Amino acid sequence: MDVSIVIPLFNEDESLTELSEWITRVVxxxxxxxxxxxVDDGSTDNSWEVIQQLAKGNSQIKGIKFQRNYGKSAALNEGFKAAKGNVVITMDADMQDSPDEIPALHNMIMQEGFDLVSGWKKKRYDNALTKNLPSKLFNAAARRTSGIPLHDFNCGLKAYRFKVIKSVEVYGEMHRYIPVLAKLAGFRKIGEKVVEHRARKYGITKFGLNRFINGFLDLLSLNFVGRFGKKPMHFFGLYGTLCFLLGFGISIYLILSKFLIEDYGLTNKPGFYIALAIMVIGMQLFLTGFIAELVGRNSTERNTYLIEEKLGLDQ
Structure with a gap:
């Protein structure tokens, strides 16, 4: 199969028929x-009934219905599990993404050799103050933190090589960071394409400003787990040791000063209590590293790694 189009949706019954017909015409x-x-993410309108009718008229249309709303990441993860196409393309159901982009995205994966291509909505029809400005700040932080030069991490229109979507797990609210997950999984050829951003035709946006705050926290978590997920002691142990040595050094200095300087009050010096606090923090960080190592070494996935190819071994 050439292409799988995965569409997560929540209360989008008005747009589904038009969107599916447009996609079918293009492909x-x-x-x-x-x-x-x-993928119906627990809609409370008639979205699932519309999907059932569409599937009756076109055997290429398939549906997944969540019992309740879990979020876009969960919907994408289940869609990725079901996808079978050589190229997997995701888009939103609100018709702000144009299906006319599908052929070019497919060619960038299959002919130009990209592992992942992310859409860039260079010209947007969103509110400049509530969406465009926060989005620019968010994307700038994501570029700097991840080292991936994309302008629009949150664009729902993306294309993936089949192997990419089978190598990443999308959870929580990590859907906006799939390029980062792909990079951590070893896929380096990540491209970008300017795509059309259409004015919303049906319904209202399902996202608020809190997505940018949550997105920034997710980015910090993702980068931490990516770097130290299998070696937490390298982080906690390093900074715990540094804190302890700093506090210990200050304490030794103050104690020596007590004996060398006449009328030198030790316990009435703020530095003494600061040094003790730093030492305690250092020990807590160090112990946190030990506990994290114990948890990690008892995890069922402690030795799970992505292997690209084997030669002369049973596959």
């Missing part, structure tokens, strides 16, 4: 074999 005109996977 048929470009002679691409396809499947459309619609």
């Amino acid at each position: 048929t005109a470009n002679k691409l074999s396809y499947e459309i996977i619609l």
Whole structure:
């Protein structure tokens, strides 16, 4: 199969018919074999009934229905599990992403050799103050922290090589950081394409400003887990040791001063209590590293690694 289109959705019954017909026209005109996977993230409107009707009329349309709302990351993760196409393309269901981009995204993966291509909505139709400005600040922080030069991490329109979506697990609210997850999994050829951003035709946005705060916290967590997930003692042990040595050094200095300087009050010096606090923090960090190592070494995935290829061994 050439392409799988994975579409997470929540209360989008108005747009689904038009969107699926548009996708079908585009892929048929470009002679691409396809499947459309619609993932209903616990909608409370008639979205699932619409999906059922669409599937009856087109065997290439498939559906997944969550019992309740879990979020976009969960919907994408389940869609990725079900996808079978050589190229997997994700897009939002609100019709702000154009299906006309599908052929070019497919070619960038299959012909130009990219592992992942992220859309860049260079010209946007969102509110400049509540969405565009926070989005620019968020993307600038994500670029600097991850080292991936993308302008729009949060764009729902992305294309992936099949192997990429089978090598990453999307959880929590990590959907905006799939390029980072792919990089951590060893996929380095990550590209970008300017895509059309269409004005919203149906419904209202499902996201608020809190997504940028949550997104920044997720980015910090992702970078920490990516660097120290299998070696937490390298982080906690290092900074714990540094804190302890700093506090210990200050304490020794103050104690020696007590004996060398007449009428030198030790316990009435703020530095003495600061030094003790720093030593305690250092020990806590060090012990946290030990506990994290114990948890990690007893994890069922402690020796789970992504292997690209084996030669002369049973696969």
